[in-house]
Amino acid sequence: MNELNNKEESKERESLNFIEQIIEEDIRNGKHSGRVHTRFPPEPNGYLHIGHAKAICINFQLASKYGGLTNLRFDDTNPTTEETEYVENIKRDIRWLGFDWDDREYYASDYFPELYEFAIKLIRKGLAYVDDSSAEEIAEMKGTPTEPGRESPFRSRSIEENLDLFQRMRAGEFPDGAKVLRARIDMAADNMHLRDPIMYRIKRDHHHRTGDEWCIYPMYDFAHGQSDSIEEITHSLCSLEFIHHRPLYDWFIEKLEIFPSRQIEFARMNVSYMITSKRRLLKLVREGRVSGWDDPRMPTLSGMRRRGFPPGALRTFCDKAGTAKRENLIEISLLEFCVRDELNRTAARVMAVLNPLKVVITNYPEGKVEDMEVENNPEDESMGNRTMPFSRELYIERDDFMEDPPRKYFRMGPGRDVRLKGAYILHCEGFEKDPATGEITEVRCTYYPESKSGADTSGIKAKGTLHWVSAAHAKEAEVRLYDRLFTDPQPDSHEDKDYLDFFNPDSLQVIEKAYIEPSLASAQPGGCFQFLRLGYFAVDPDSTDKKLVFNRTVTLKDTWAKMQNK
RNA sequence: AGACCUAUGGUGUAAUUGGUAACACAGCAGAUUUUGGUUCUGUCGUUCUAGGUUCGAGUCCUAGUAGGUCUACCA
Numbered sequence: 001m002n003e004l005n006n007k008e009e010s011k012e013r014e015s016l017n018f019i020e021q022i023i024e025e026d027i028r029n030g031k032h033s034g035r036v037h038t039r040f041p042p043e044p045n046g047y048l049h050i051g052h053a054k055a056i057c058i059n060f061q062l063a064s065k066y067g068g069l070t071n072l073r074f075d076d077t078n079p080t081t082e083e084t085e086y087v088e089n090i091k092r093d094i095r096w097l098g099f100d101w102d103d104r105e106y107y108a109s110d111y112f113p114e115l116y117e118f119a120i121k122l123i124r125k126g127l128a129y130v131d132d133s134s135a136e137e138i139a140e141m142k143g144t145p146t147e148p149g150r151e152s153p154f155r156s157r158s159i160e161e162n163l164d165l166f167q168r169m170r171a172g173e174f175p176d177g178a179k180v181l182r183a184r185i186d187m188a189a190d191n192m193h194l195r196d197p198i199m200y201r202i203k204r205d206h207h208h209r210t211g212d213e214w215c216i217y218p219m220y221d222f223a224h225g226q227s228d229s230i231e232e233i234t235h236s237l238c239s240l241e242f243i244h245h246r247p248l249y250d251w252f253i254e255k256l257e258i259f260p261s262r263q264i265e266f267a268r269m270n271v272s273y274m275i276t277s278k279r280r281l282l283k284l285v286r287e288g289r290v291s292g293w294d295d296p297r298m299p300t301l302s303g304m305r306r307r308g309f310p311p312g313a314l315r316t317f318c319d320k321a322g323t324a325k326r327e328n329l330i331e332i333s334l335l336e337f338c339v340r341d342e343l344n345r346t347a348a349r350v351m352a353v354l355n356p357l358k359v360v361i362t363n364y365p366e367g368k369v370e371d372m373e374v375e376n377n378p379e380d381e382s383m384g385n386r387t388m389p390f391s392r393e394l395y396i397e398r399d400d401f402m403e404d405p406p407r408k409y410f411r412m413g414p415g416r417d418v419r420l421k422g423a424y425i426l427h428c429e430g431f432e433k434d435p436a437t438g439e440i441t442e443v444r445c446t447y448y449p450e451s452k453s454g455a456d457t458s459g460i461k462a463k464g465t466l467h468w469v470s471a472a473h474a475k476e477a478e479v480r481l482y483d484r485l486f487t488d489p490q491p492d493s494h495e496d497k498d499y500l501d502f503f504n505p506d507s508l509q510v511i512e513k514a515y516i517e518p519s520l521a522s523a524q525p526g527g528c529f530q531f532l533r534l535g536y537f538a539v540d541p542d543s544t545d546k547k548l549v550f551n552r553t554v555t556l557k558d559t560w561a562k563m564q565n566k
Numbered sequence: 567a568g569a570c571c572u573a574u575g576g577u578g579u580a581a582u583u584g585g586u587a588a589c590a591c592a593g594c595a596g597a598u599u600u601u602g603g604u605u606c607u608g609u610c611g612u613u614c615u616a617g618g619u620u621c622g623a624g625u626c627c628u629a630g631u632a633g634g635u636c637u638a639c640c641a
Contacts, residue, residue, distance in 0.1 A: 466601090
C-alpha cells in the first residue's frame with residue numbers, strides 16, 4: 001500500500017525538460033485543444049546516426065507521452081542529393097529503433113503544388129519578388145552580420161510582373177540559376193535570414209518522387225515550416241542551429257495565414273569519440289577506413305545494429321542524456337553502461353576462448369566426455385541451462401595463465417587451484433614451454449573429482465573461475481574486436497588537426513580462429529551473447545554455415561585490467 | 567564587430583518556479599560472488615564573475631566574462 005503512495009509521489013516529483021514544460025503549459029492553456037503532434041523530418045540523402053536517434057526519440061516519445069502522434073516526413077526538396085535508397089534505409093532504421101508512424105509517411109515533395117500556391121499568395125501580397133541577380137550578386141548584396149545588405153534592383157518589380165515571371169519560371173522558360181523567387185522582408189535585418197531569403201530556385205534535376213514534373217524547387221525555409229503547418233504539427237522540434245530561422249518560420253506562417261506550428265530548438269546530442277558529420281563519415285567509407293556505412297564501428301544506426309547494440313539500450317541512452325539547450329558532449333561510457341545494462345539482463349552466457357592455451361588434465365581418463373550443466377543467465381533463471389562437453393584436453397585463455405604470477409592474480413599458475421566455470425577445480429602441476437620462443441605451449445593439471453560444479457564436496461576454495469572449451473568439441477569462429485574509431489574524444493574539434501589524424505588504427509582486431517562452445521553452432525545473425533568474462537558479442541551477417549563471425553559489442557567491465565593499468 | 571542562444575560536480579541532466587543543490591554515468595574504497603561480470607554499501611566533488619532586489623537567489627535585475635550559432639540558389 002505504501003508502494004502506491006511512493007509511486008504517486010515520484011510521479012508528482014517527476015522533473016520535466018524544457019520542451020515538456022512548454023508542452024504542458026500549452027496543454028494547460030488549451031492551445032490546439034491540448035493536442036500534441038510532432039514530426040521527424042529526415043532528408044533522404046544519408047544514413048541515420050546516433051544524433052538522429054536522439055531526435056527520433058524526442059519526437060516520438062514526447063508525442064506518445066502526451067497522447068499525440070508523430071509523422072515521418074521526408075524533407076526532399078533538393079533533388080540533386082536525394083535518393084529513394086536512403087528513404088528505405090531510414091525507414092528500416094527508425095523501425096529498428098522501435099518507433100512506428102503508422103500510415104503517416106509524408107514527403108515535402110507531396111506539397112509542391114500547395115507550396116507553389118503559397119508562393120503565389122505571397123507575390124500577390126507584394127511580399128515576394130523574382131530576382132534576376134546571380135548567386136554571387138545576391139551573396140554580395142546580402143551584407144555581413146555587422147553591415148546591412150543592399151536591396152536588389154529587381155526588388156520593386158510590380159506584382160503582375162512577378163506573377164508572370166514566377167509562372168514562367170515554373171513553366172521552364174528560364175535556364176537553371178537565371179532567376180530566384182525571394183521573400184521581401186528587410187535587407188537591413190540583424191538576422192541574416194530575414195534579408196530577403198530565397199524561396200524558390202530553378203533546378204533541372206530528376207527528383208526521386210516527382211521526376212521531371214518540376215524545374216523549380218522550394219528552399220528549406222519555404223518548405224519546412226509550411227509542411228509542418230499543412231500537417232498541423234503543433235510542436236516542431238529541431239536543433240539549435242535553426243534558431244535563427246525561427247523568425248522566418250513565423251513570418252511565413254503569419255503572412256500565409258496558415259496553421260501556427262511552433263518551432264522549438266534543442267541542443268543536438270554529441271557523443272565522445274564519435275562524429276556525426278555526413279561529409280566526414282562519407283570520407284571514412286570512401287577511403288575504405290571502414291567497411292561501409294554499417295561497419296560496426298560507425299555511429300550510424302545500421303552500424304550500431306550490426307555491432308549488437310540493442311535498440312532499447314539506445315533509447316535508454318538518449319533518455320539518460322537528457323534534453324536541454326546547451327552544447328554537450330555525452331561520455332561514451334554512458335552508452336556503454338546502457339548497452340551492458342540491457343545485455344546483462346537479456347544475453348545468454350556462453351564460453352569462447354579467443355587466444356587459446358591447451359590444458360591437459362593428466363588424471364582425467366582419455367576418451368571420457370562429461371556433459372556439464374551450465375546456467376544460461378544468472379540474472380534470469382527462466383533462461384534455463386545448457387550442457388557443455390568436458391574432456392581431458394581443454395583450451396583456456398592464454399591470459400589466464402602466468403608462469404610466475406603475482407599475489408593478486410586469481411587465475412592459473414604453477415601449484416595453484418582454479419575453478420573451471422560449471423566444471424571442476426583444477427590444480428596446476430606444471431607447463432611446457434617452447435625453448436626457442438619462450439612461449440607456453442601447454443599447461444598440465446590434475447582435477448579434483450569431488451569438486452564438480454553443483455556437487456562440490458572437496459572443501460577446496462579456488463579464488464578464480466575461468467572459462468574454457470573442450471579442445472575436441474569446440475567449434476572455430478572468427479571474432480572481430482572493435483574499439484573506438486578515434487583516439488580523441490572530439491576528433492573534429494581541433495582547428496590545427498584533421499579528424500583523420502585521430503583515426504584509431506587498432507579500432508578493429510580480427511581473430512581468425514577462436515574456439516567457441518558447440519552449443520553456439522546454431523547461432524543466427526543478430527543473436528547476441530555474453531562470452532563469459534570477455535564481453536558481449538553479436539553474430540555478424542557475414543556468418544556462413546561453415547563459419548560464424550562474431551562482433552564484440554562491448555567488453556565487460558574489467559576491474560582486473562584497471563588494476564593492472566595502475 | 568552586430569544579433570541571437572547558452573553558462574549548475576570530471577560528464578550529462580534536475581531542483582516542486584524565490585525556500586536545505588539532487589539523480590545518473592565516470593572515479594575512488596569496501597562487501598558479496600563458481601564471470602575480477604552482476605548486486606550492495608560508502609566516498610569524492612557543483613551553481614562563470616561583480617554588483618543589486620529580497621528575511622531568503624542556482625532561479626529575478628544590471629554589467630561583465632566565456633563558449634556556441636548566423637553572412638549556401640544545402641537541410
